[in-house]
Amino acid sequence: MALQPVFVVGGADVHSLEAAGFDSEDEFQQLLARHPRILDFGSPADGRPLRLSLVAREMGVATGEDTGPTLSLDHLFVDADAVPTLVEVKRATDTRIRREVVGQMLDYAANGARYWPAALLQKSFEDTCAVDGVPLEEAYEALLGERTTQEFWAEVEERLAAGRMRLLFVADRIPVELRAVVEFLNRQLRQTDVYAVELAQYRGSGALRVLVPRIYGETAAVPGKSASPGTRRAAWAPSEIERAVGEYPGEHEAVARRLLEHAAGHGRWEGGRGQYPSALAEYTAGGRGFRLWALTLTPRSDKARLEFSLGTVRQRLGATAAADLTEDLRKLAPLAGRLADAAARDYNLWPGLTMDDLTRPGTLDTVLAALDRLLASARQDREAADHAGPA
Known part of the structure; x- marks a missing residue:
């Protein structure tokens, strides 16, 4: 079913914004890299903001100890709870959004957990800050709290190794087949939260546009599963x-x-x-x-x-x-x-x-x-x- 227009009312004026797709996947990816707040839908347990910071776009993923990166994740983010968030972006016109993207994401998660040591994550984050012109002191202010940089990245590495991460599938339209897989994974995975984020776009005259996110796969009601990967699993005694x-x-x-x-x-x-x-x-x-x-x-x-x-x-x-x-x-x-x-x-x-x-x-x-x-x-x-x- 076609999306209905969105109407913006300002005083006596009414502006109509029509549903519009993204011109390219690269445009979609750049938007999320520049504005991670778009994905800041909050944890399902308490609605607390995720406060995502970009580690890298096109993050390389190795698949073995004796190989370099052979895969490429669209975005890797991290939040102030040291929880890594893996993001894969597809447009609805890409048929891979239905099933193939799930296998890709699981590849990234499994191999990232093994082959992303703290030192690599820190270097990737700081290189991204340098390219984007963001001072490191400013970038770390949102993440560290009372921790040192080494302690923070060691904690991120530890969470990865334990499988405590978020997997986000982002598209301008989430097909029902992907929603079903996301809901299934959330019921089965104890450590990892999985979401599908539908980001509908509406355009009006000039540069005006509106983005409307819808989240699928919230885990607060999944029995036996922590509400957020920010809540740490108890260490083995x-x-x-x-x-x-x-x-x-x-x-x-x-x-x-x-x-x-x-x-x-x-x-x-x-x-x-x-x-x-x-x-x-x-x-x-x-x-x-x-x-x-x-x-x-x-x-x-x-x-x-x-x-x-x-x-x-x-x-x-x-x-x-x-x-x-x-x-x-x-x-x-x-x-x-x-x-x-x-x-x-x-x-x-x-x-x-x-x-x-x-x-x-x-x-x-x-x-x-x-x-x-x-x-x-x-x-x-x-x-x-x-x-x-x-x-």
Whole structure:
């Protein structure tokens, strides 16, 4: 059914605005990039504004540890609750808006959660601010609160890893088939909120136009689901992680316990917030704490996975430290090829080893020795800086 005109009344004058499509998808995308407030429909639980800030338009998405970006998300936003919002834009005339766009979005979400480390997200955001001429101090004022920039982006990375994000399908007309899929996904996904945003456009004389958003897929009434991804899922308790480790067969349990003991001896570990029990190791070196690895304890112990945050090492300890750790890890056959171009990618990688990899002779010892060298080098750098004193 055709959309009826909208009438704007000003004093004795009445202006008619007729429904009009967008001239191109690029025009549609530019509009959202410049004016994210258009998508600020508020959380369904309390109507609180989302306060979206653009991280990047055409955000690259890798699909493997040893590949560069092979996919491109239309927009990535983030809000002051550190919740990432993925946006895919289609015009109603594009037949992909019916079903194909859903598969695309799930690809972006699944791979973004794995291959968007905090350092990459921060660089993308700050590059976008530079291109748009927005001072960083002004851009961060709307996001940080009491957090540092590093803490904020680490929190965004953590939410991604836990699947706590929003997926927005935006079009000038949302077909009933897409609405049905969005409503289904919202019933099934516990961590992720999914919306379809219909943005009808009306044009009048001159430059006057009106945009009328309609939201589909609100989740406030979905049983068993949090009303907003800004509400953090409870972290796995240490006792739950210990229980998961204890249920592993002997050699896998021994590897997991050595990793946890190493983290506790050089800093601390805490429970993650993902689907499966996970431990996030935060090491202290040179007076600085930084997230170094994550261990995900999947039901099949051979598929449990240890992943290293090279981007965080690059950000916190510098490129030399990241390069040294990379070279040590490249001694391991499963990582040799994946890390060949790590420097070219500015170390924005999460290389990983399965539990089966870690139980091969000498592998865990090589990993722990690499971590020890990294920590020792960081301590030496800090001591040298302290001894040198202020310049």
